[in-house]
Amino acid sequence: MKKIILLLVLAFSAFISQAQNATLKAGDPAPDFKLKNVDGKEISFASYPKAKGFIVVFTCNTCPYAVAYEQRIIELDKKFRSQGYPVIAINPNDPEASKADSFDKMQDLAKEKKYPFPYLYDAGQKVTDQYGAKHTPHLFIVSKSAKGNVIEYVGAIDNDPEGTKAEKTKYAEEAIAALQSNKKPAVTQTKEIGCTVKRKAKA
Structure with missing residues (x-):
């Protein structure tokens, strides 16, 4: 009987955890945050008072997909920052689970690649879980x-x-183009492709 109760408690806890970490969808409020940038300054939405919106991307140092998209993320910022939609990059990986995603390594990468956007450290993965x-x-x-x-x-x-297709569907650019025309994006959700967020093992 005790084993059954324990299993039920564990299953319920897993359900609650999954519900708390459900991915936000179009129409949901976007949680604000205040996270440390690689330059040591704290960044939030309020850091951009003239912005019309934001391109928030959870990315990292290590995932091959993140590396493949790195230049495209830079290009998004260069194209849309002046139009009111700056990129804000957030590293969601726990550095204990992925040592190459430590804050020091984030600083090194941002400097090497000359990131024109902030690259934020999400201590405790709180913002990662909110989104x-x-x-x-x-x-x-x-x-x-x-x-x-x-x-x-x-x-x-x-x-x-x-990054091999001569022609591609640019979901992000199409969504911003719609917003700039005071319309809702025709496509509001697609399946993200990448590495899973790295979390340290629970004791």
């Missing part, structure tokens, strides 16, 4: 509204994770 980010990269496009910051699109940057 329900599951993979790297995992993209959330956010717009400002009278009711606050709202999720408009969630998923992949495009449909070409390997």
